[in-house]
Amino acid sequence: AQSVTQLDSQVPVFEEAPVELRCNYSSSVSVYLFWYVQYPNQGLQLLLKYLSGSTLVKGINGFEAEFNKSQTSFHLRKPSVHISDTAEYFCAVSGSGGTSYGKLTFGQGTILTVHP
């Protein structure tokens, strides 16, 4: 079984400042890791994913995340945020095989609010 902990429920930040949204996971098997974004009254949009290979993953809208196996973390970063980045962000994990393959376990979400 997997679990995900998003360490901050809310992150306020000023426009053009850098931001980091923190995510730790727990799993007894190898994992795939994901970040999704949810804008108000909308569905979930995939920002980026780590399946294998390079631990630094680049996604859409200038976001990137780094997979750290020893610290079981997958933090999301953006060097300069915009007002339009205001949304809720979800970290998710899936087992890379077996019975946990195919289903996502989500964290509780982090609300990012970008102030002008």
Added chain:
Amino acid sequence: DSGVTQTPKHLITATGQRVTLRCSPRSGDLSVYWYQQSLDQGLQFLIQYYNGEERAKGNILERFSAQQFPDLHSELNLSSLELGDSALYFCASSPRGVHGYTFGSGTRLTVV
């Protein structure tokens, strides 16, 4: 438009009633997943179908059931509804596994 279509977008119904939520996956996707998003439980996996067969089950109540039809659309049936069933229900589809997961915009269910 993600290509995953969910209907209806909003649904208001009374306790004890039964509703059906519908999901049409992206063209060519064989897997359909259902998730529930509520304020107290967050996003939770309910059930997965692959090409008409149930593949995985999560925290799905016995009052809930789902199926995937030969044309690959899926329906989630919720019965004996309770106030606590009020939530956003998302459907997602992928060709296989989690590599290409695409979510629909959800059905917001309100039980009164």
